[in-house]
Amino acid sequence: MLGDSRAVAHEAIRAFVRDDRARVLAALVKRCGFEIAEESLDAAIESAVRQWPDEGVPDVPSAWVMAVARRRAVDALRHRAMSASARATVRTLRDEREADVLASLEDEAFGDDRLRLFFTCCHPAIAPDTRVALALRWLSGLSTDDVARAFCVAPSTMAQRLTRAKSKIETAGIPYEIPEKSELRERLGSVLEVLYAIFNEGYVATTGPSLQRIDLADEAVRLAEVLCALVEEHPDALSLLALLLLVHARRDARTSPDGEMIALDEQARDRWDHAMISRAKSLLARSLRAGPPSTYAIEAAIQALHDEAPSYAETDFAQIAALYGLLRAKTDAPIVALNEAVARSMVDGPAEGLRAVRALERVEGLEGHHALFAAKADLLRRLGRSKEARSAYDAAIAATRNEAERRFLARRRDRL
Amino acid sequence: MGGVVVRHRGRKEQRTHVMQYVLLIYAAESRFANSTPAEGAAVMEAYGTYTKDLFATGRAGDCAALEPTHTATSVRVREGKRAVKDGPFAETREQLGGYYTIDAESADEALAWAEKIPGAKHGTIEVRPIMAVGGAPAPADASKRPALSKDTHKEYLLLLYEDERAWVSMSEAEQGAIFGRYMEFSKSITATGQFIAGEPLAPTMQARSISLDENKRVVRDGPFAETREQLGGYYRVWAKNLDEAVAIAAKIPAAETGTVEVRPVMDTSAYA
Numbered sequence: 001m002l003g004d005s006r007a008v009a010h011e012a013i014r015a016f017v018r019d020d021r022a023r024v025l026a027a028l029v030k031r032c033g034f035e036i037a038e039e040s041l042d043a044a045i046e047s048a049v050r051q052w053p054d055e056g057v058p059d060v061p062s063a064w065v066m067a068v069a070r071r072r073a074v075d076a077l078r079h080r081a082m083s084a085s086a087r088a089t090v091r092t093l094r095d096e097r098e099a100d101v102l103a104s105l106e107d108e109a110f111g112d113d114r115l116r117l118f119f120t121c122c123h124p125a126i127a128p129d130t131r132v133a134l135a136l137r138w139l140s141g142l143s144t145d146d147v148a149r150a151f152c153v154a155p156s157t158m159a160q161r162l163t164r165a166k167s168k169i170e171t172a173g174i175p176y177e178i179p180e181k182s183e184l185r186e187r188l189g190s191v192l193e194v195l196y197a198i199f200n201e202g203y204v205a206t207t208g209p210s211l212q213r214i215d216l217a218d219e220a221v222r223l224a225e226v227l228c229a230l231v232e233e234h235p236d237a238l239s240l241l242a243l244l245l246l247v248h249a250r251r252d253a254r255t256s257p258d259g260e261m262i263a264l265d266e267q268a269r270d271r272w273d274h275a276m277i278s279r280a281k282s283l284l285a286r287s288l289r290a291g292p293p294s295t296y297a298i299e300a301a302i303q304a305l306h307d308e309a310p311s312y313a314e315t316d317f318a319q320i321a322a323l324y325g326l327l328r329a330k331t332d333a334p335i336v337a338l339n340e341a342v343a344r345s346m347v348d349g350p351a352e353g354l355r356a357v358r359a360l361e362r363v364e365g366l367e368g369h370h371a372l373f374a375a376k377a378d379l380l381r382r383l384g385r386s387k388e389a390r391s392a393y394d395a396a397i398a399a400t401r402n403e404a405e406r407r408f409l410a411r412r413r414d415r416l
Numbered sequence: 417m418g419g420v421v422v423r424h425r426g427r428k429e430q431r432t433h434v435m436q437y438v439l440l441i442y443a444a445e446s447r448f449a450n451s452t453p454a455e456g457a458a459v460m461e462a463y464g465t466y467t468k469d470l471f472a473t474g475r476a477g478d479c480a481a482l483e484p485t486h487t488a489t490s491v492r493v494r495e496g497k498r499a500v501k502d503g504p505f506a507e508t509r510e511q512l513g514g515y516y517t518i519d520a521e522s523a524d525e526a527l528a529w530a531e532k533i534p535g536a537k538h539g540t541i542e543v544r545p546i547m548a549v550g551g552a553p554a555p556a557d558a559s560k561r562p563a564l565s566k567d568t569h570k571e572y573l574l575l576l577y578e579d580e581r582a583w584v585s586m587s588e589a590e591q592g593a594i595f596g597r598y599m600e601f602s603k604s605i606t607a608t609g610q611f612i613a614g615e616p617l618a619p620t621m622q623a624r625s626i627s628l629d630e631n632k633r634v635v636r637d638g639p640f641a642e643t644r645e646q647l648g649g650y651y652r653v654w655a656k657n658l659d660e661a662v663a664i665a666a667k668i669p670a671a672e673t674g675t676v677e678v679r680p681v682m683d684t685s686a687y688a
Contacts, residue, residue, distance in 0.1 A: 124500040125489040168486055171483045172680050173656075173680065174658045
């Protein structure tokens with residue numbers, strides 16, 4: 001019986017962290033600032049871990065946590081130097097009627113607090129890596145240790161990075177606000193970049209043994225869904241969500257049961273999530289109707305063409321190459337030119353493709369990049385130039401940090 | 417704070433032989449971060465005493481203590497596009513932590529005041545003349561300015577970094593045009609009540625740096641650090657939040673050719 005209630009309590013706490021932590025954090029930040037909000041929320045969750053197994057899970061867990069966290073915040077503020085503004089904060093926290101707090105938790109406007117949290121932790125004045133870390137900590141509710149693991153750094157290093165970021169937000173006065181309309185697109189761009197970075201880290205973990213980290217990709221998709229609803233389906237947010245879903249739909253086919261990577265040309269297409277694909281395509285169509293396409297919309301259109309093709313050979317590579325050309329005109333990412341060359345080789349043949357890839361070899365950002373070696377190896381293989389292909393695969397393997405990707409390249413090499 | 421500007425402007429007209437200097441305090445901020453609360457309070461008290469002594473002479477213009485460099489943001493504008501980056505203009509072993517501006521009759525008098533700054537014991541004080549032109553706009557319409565305060569605004573220091581060789585090699589007409597832009601900028605932030613203080617600095621070849629080694633004064637020619645772009649001036653402003661401070665920074669001409677570092681000013685009212 002006790003084991004049961006323990007399990008129920010732990011599941012309730014997990015659910016709170018996953019679904020409600022960001023909401024409650026956002027509401028607390030509005031009342032007492034980041035440092036105290038996070039400190040008191042963590043303390044309240046610790047109380048839940050201690051009390052819920054014995055006392056049972058409260059009817060509305062988020063209200064319980066909010067009430068405890070508010071009391072903690074009052075205590076914490078009292079222990080600090082009491083400035084006039086701190087005293088005012090204490091009064092607000094202490095005197096606010098329970099019913100009003102509850103109402104604000106339920107309130108629709110409440111979504112605004114969480115949206116503020118998105119914009120604050122993805123603010124351009126925070127270093128790009130740190131934005132990703134803050135988003136995982138505050139929006140996804142990952143523990144500091146989990147965030148450290150995602151970045152392959154020591155927990156103490158990550159804890160210090162997060163503390164400094166919080167201190168910068170408070171001291172430098174990074175606003176806890178939704179940007180004005182004139183700035184929304186640019187600032188939203190920074191939020192979308194963070195979500196895309198989280199997804200890409202989940203899609204191909206830069207280091208470590210397994211190819212995908214589904215949990216991070218899932219998390220990015222979940223946050224993109226939340227964001228989309230919060231910004232009332234802004235076309236850029238819709239496009240990113242569509243892009244993530246169109247790639248995420250292939251997750252089960254991308255790895256074999258023993259965790260080995262399967263490339264697009266060898267994936268079992270019936271294992272793709274076709275319901276997810278058709279939903280993503282309608283999201284993309286909605287975003288395209290709203291205005292000129294963002295880079296995410298173009299990338300999504302490319303992924304949609306892959307997802308629509310009955311087989312690799314029947315893919316509309318001419319259209320894909322044209323879309324990469326469009327993308328290249330909008331971004332300066334050299335990897336886009338490489339992708340364009342590869343797609344073009346499916347139309348013009350491997351000899352032409354090899355010429356195009358060779359022309360990119362000295363481009364900054366691609367020089368020594370494993371994707372460039374891998375593309376070259378593949379084109380040489382298609383041309384039947386096995387010996388050169390072998391050494392290109394070797395170079396690609398040496399430049400790849402992900403172990404599953406290395407094993408995949410080695411298998412292709414050994415098949416020559 | 418506008419009063420500070422009024423005071424030194426008025427005095428300058430009477431005593432034209434007096435030069436203005438800025439004393440830039442460079443010290444390892446990790447020292448302060450790793451100190452106990454008691455040690456931290458002792459440092460603040462030492463600065464409080466020094467500040468009181470300096471202002472009692474009627475020769476001090478303006479001063480500020482800065483928040484550490486991890487709270488800094490760098491702003492550049494290129495081809496009309498603004499680029500905002502986390503962090504200070506340059507990563508150095510010791511960091512700019514604050515400054516005083518003073519009137520002095522000679523560089524030696526300025527050095528004597530620099531030597532007494534608590535930070536000279538473990539850091540370096542750069543002593544640099546302030547350019548004679550004066551960056552402060554006429555304070556005549558002070559009464560019409562909106563009253564800004566700590567309740568709604570924060571203080572930021574905008575540090576202007578530029579390649580000073582470009583300035584030296586300009587014709588007088590070109591220099592005049594840039595000064596015109598600075599005067600216009602200063603006027604615009606004075607009109608909104610956001611201007612607190614601001615000065616253009618003389619080139620680093622006129623700088624001297626002082627530190628204390630076992631209480632013995634060590635003076636050398638040149639700035640605290642040799643960098644490709646140099647601190648050429650500053651503005652101290654009120655802004656609602658970092659976004660507003662960054663927007664102000666992006667309007668400074670130096671943002672188009674160099675970098676403007678935005679640093680929150682420490683609230684030292686508790687130690688005053």
